[in-house]
Amino acid sequence: MGGRAKNKQDVPLPLELEKRIDGKVTKKLNDRLRHEAARARKQAAAAKRQTGGRGAPAKGAAKAAAETADKAAGKRKGPAQSALPRKKAAVTTTAPPKDEDEDEDEDDDGSDDHDMGAPDGGWDNAALESDSEPGADSFGEEEPSDDDDEGEEDNDSDKEPARMPLSLLDGDDDDDDDDVGGGIESYDEFDTGSDDDGGEGVTFRDMEKRSRRLDAQREEDEELARMEIDEAAEVVEGERELFALPSAEQIAAEQDAPPDLAQVQLRIQEVIRVLNNFAQLRDGGRPRSDYMDQLKRDMCFYYGYNDYLMDKLLQLFTVSEAVEFFEANEVARPVTVRTNTLKTRRRELAQALINRGVNLDPIGKWTKVGLTIFDSPVPIGATPEYMAGHYMIQAASSFLPVVALAPQENEKVLDMSAAPGGKTTYCAALMKNTGLVVANDASRQRSKALVANIHRLGVANALVCNYDGREFPTVMGGFDRVLLDAPCSGTGVISKDASVKTNKGPEDFEMLTRLQKELILSAIDSANADSPTGGFIVYSTCSVTVDENEAVVAFALSKRPNVRLVETGLDFGRAGFTSFRGKAFHHSLALTRRFYPHAHNMDGFFVAKLQKLSNKIQAADNSFVVPAGSGVQLKQQGKKKKKAQ
Ligand SMILES: C[S@@+](CC[C@H](N)C(=O)[O-])C[C@H]1O[C@@H](n2cnc3c(N)ncnc32)[C@H](O)[C@@H]1O
Numbered sequence: 001m002g003g004r005a006k007n008k009q010d011v012p013l014p015l016e017l018e019k020r021i022d023g024k025v026t027k028k029l030n031d032r033l034r035h036e037a038a039r040a041r042k043q044a045a046a047a048k049r050q051t052g053g054r055g056a057p058a059k060g061a062a063k064a065a066a067e068t069a070d071k072a073a074g075k076r077k078g079p080a081q082s083a084l085p086r087k088k089a090a091v092t093t094t095a096p097p098k099d100e101d102e103d104e105d106e107d108d109d110g111s112d113d114h115d116m117g118a119p120d121g122g123w124d125n126a127a128l129e130s131d132s133e134p135g136a137d138s139f140g141e142e143e144p145s146d147d148d149d150e151g152e153e154d155n156d157s158d159k160e161p162a163r164m165p166l167s168l169l170d171g172d173d174d175d176d177d178d179d180v181g182g183g184i185e186s187y188d189e190f191d192t193g194s195d196d197d198g199g200e201g202v203t204f205r206d207m208e209k210r211s212r213r214l215d216a217q218r219e220e221d222e223e224l225a226r227m228e229i230d231e232a233a234e235v236v237e238g239e240r241e242l243f244a245l246p247s248a249e250q251i252a253a254e255q256d257a258p259p260d261l262a263q264v265q266l267r268i269q270e271v272i273r274v275l276n277n278f279a280q281l282r283d284g285g286r287p288r289s290d291y292m293d294q295l296k297r298d299m300c301f302y303y304g305y306n307d308y309l310m311d312k313l314l315q316l317f318t319v320s321e322a323v324e325f326f327e328a329n330e331v332a333r334p335v336t337v338r339t340n341t342l343k344t345r346r347r348e349l350a351q352a353l354i355n356r357g358v359n360l361d362p363i364g365k366w367t368k369v370g371l372t373i374f375d376s377p378v379p380i381g382a383t384p385e386y387m388a389g390h391y392m393i394q395a396a397s398s399f400l401p402v403v404a405l406a407p408q409e410n411e412k413v414l415d416m417s418a419a420p421g422g423k424t425t426y427c428a429a430l431m432k433n434t435g436l437v438v439a440n441d442a443s444r445q446r447s448k449a450l451v452a453n454i455h456r457l458g459v460a461n462a463l464v465c466n467y468d469g470r471e472f473p474t475v476m477g478g479f480d481r482v483l484l485d486a487p488c489s490g491t492g493v494i495s496k497d498a499s500v501k502t503n504k505g506p507e508d509f510e511m512l513t514r515l516q517k518e519l520i521l522s523a524i525d526s527a528n529a530d531s532p533t534g535g536f537i538v539y540s541t542c543s544v545t546v547d548e549n550e551a552v553v554a555f556a557l558s559k560r561p562n563v564r565l566v567e568t569g570l571d572f573g574r575a576g577f578t579s580f581r582g583k584a585f586h587h588s589l590a591l592t593r594r595f596y597p598h599a600h601n602m603d604g605f606f607v608a609k610l611q612k613l614s615n616k617i618q619a620a621d622n623s624f625v626v627p628a629g630s631g632v633q634l635k636q637q638g639k640k641k642k643k644a645q
Helices: 024-050 056-072 113-117 133-142 150-158 166-170 173-195 204-242 248-256 261-276 288-303 307-314 319-329 346-355 396-405 422-430 444-456 469-475 506-526 550-559 587-591 632-644
Strands: 335-339 359-362 370-375 391-393 412-415 436-440 462-465 481-485 536-541 563-566 593-595 605-612
Touching: 261 288, 261 319, 288 307, 288 319, 307 319, 335 346, 346 359, 346 370, 370 396, 391 422, 396 422, 396 481, 396 536, 396 593, 396 605, 412 422, 422 436, 422 444, 422 462, 422 481, 444 462, 469 506, 481 506, 506 536, 506 550, 536 550, 550 563, 550 587, 550 605, 563 587
Parallel strands: 412 436, 412 481, 436 462, 481 536
Antiparallel strands: 335 370, 335 391, 359 370, 536 605, 563 605, 593 605
């Protein structure tokens, strides 16, 4: 289990690290750093003016201002922290103005910088937006104006950098902006005050002097503004080139060190940024595979997947979308219920639950029986309505195969792997308790819940049995519709069962896909192509891997040319893959539907609908094979028997 999996709470980052994060956080941080640098310079300029612009003292103030700004920006020298990816030019992008650059190497203590910024608020921007003013303000008060001794400055620079009290790290961005504005205002006031030297009356010459000083001041301000803009551009540009993959030594050191989730999360973002703009942001000649390898390592650790599954899932998505998928798997899907229309109507059920204080909404336009439960003061699996069978707690995705199957009244329907019965009972409801639903499941144990649900929901047209689905055609056949909600790896329901992340290896997928292929052939063979109303088979899984979905359906199409894919009737979801990793599937695979937690806010799911066109299969030698199960075979055998008699 990876760090992220163990600790779903977002990770507070040290300021030092926050500085490097792409996007909103980085922008805010950069804004803050620029504010601080500008404020420091302005304060230095103010100090300079205060001393009449007489060189040395102002220089000391400016240097101190720059030092404070740099410290606030986490600027440091010395060896990079072990195993941290180095960011080229990261320091220079937030550097103070030129006249202070000479001291850049001296102002670094760096030992405790991580203490500065670990925000309590976690991985949001709150703490980032807070902690600039106190340092800058205290700087303004603390710095002696007459310290221009280089030696002393050097010594000062070796001192422990002043740390901001943690209590001061809790402000917000607005405060920050206000204070920047406030700084400028007080600067103006201060400056105006300085003109009233000695309380002398204002003379024309004074006015000229003041005017010249104001002009000089304006020029200085404009220069500062230009520098700020240049600096901002430099930061953006710098960031583009900053990230470098860790060296082998750094990776080794990282493996020996305690896990650092924040660092890994940061690197995931950086690598994705590089991969998304590889030509511009790659590090020298490093190939894409180096970045992918690092990304996989980091994501396995951060999200807690084994290498095999990580590889498999990364094949499905762009790296950015893969992260969305992994993130969505860390969040529970909304609780949803299906109204049992054998006993009530959705409106009545909703009213009854609302009367109990339940906060709910319809799931969406695509279903007339689903409700999303946002919160409930009572356990939703123990209300009187639940006990009375007015609803089934059922994932929204689990409605989809039944919607696609669309069983009709008086039909004969097979649910080949039915336990615990969410789909069986939905079929029965759509069929208004008419016809027959054969609810089969190989597991006797799981069938107990199936039977219980059938009873609770008042299903009267179901027959429960426990065959291995692979032998079903030899047991019973001639179904109008067959649902195969196949046993699968569960990669679509990781938010419900995180053990999938680590407990599925190649042998599981091999075993499962073999079983799925055998089951789908059985499901096809159990359907009657001559059904006046049906002849349909729906194959579904709660997995997102291609092996268990498109590849299984493609296999079925190749082995059973008497079926074809048809529209599922689901007007959302993504089209299935028609090719994957160099392998082309039949173009009709686009008719299958994929659902993802990050895209559809429901469990990952796959739905394919097949129509059986004939009960016979034409063999290579042009003879016809009639597999057991369709019902036709029995008739033919009967005919043969009659002939023989
Ligand atoms: C995804 S679950 C079915 C969920 C069910 N359709 C529902 O909606 O409640 C897969 C089921 O397949 C059953 N199963 C596994 N191997 C089987 C086999 N060879 N034949 C029939 N059922 C099998 C499992 O016992 C499990 O209950």
